[in-house]
Amino acid sequence: MLELLAKHGFERAFYDPFTRGLQRTPNKLALSNGKWTLSNEFFVRDWKIRRSATGGAKPVTILGHTV
Secondary structure, eight states: OHHHHHHTTOEEEEEETTTTEEESSOOTTTEETTEEOGGGEEEESOHHHHHHHHTOSOOOEETTEEO
């Protein structure tokens, strides 16, 4: 599946809800006990559009934490 996505121009991305940013390298939310946590993994084709889209949402408070 990774090869198919790459063939169509997609790159693996990691989202951090606390900074509202996408990055190409894993963040602390993407690793758990030294293993990948796939729930925080996305595949992006157009980084410029995705970066502008991720920062525009209003903050939400969940269990006392604002994200």
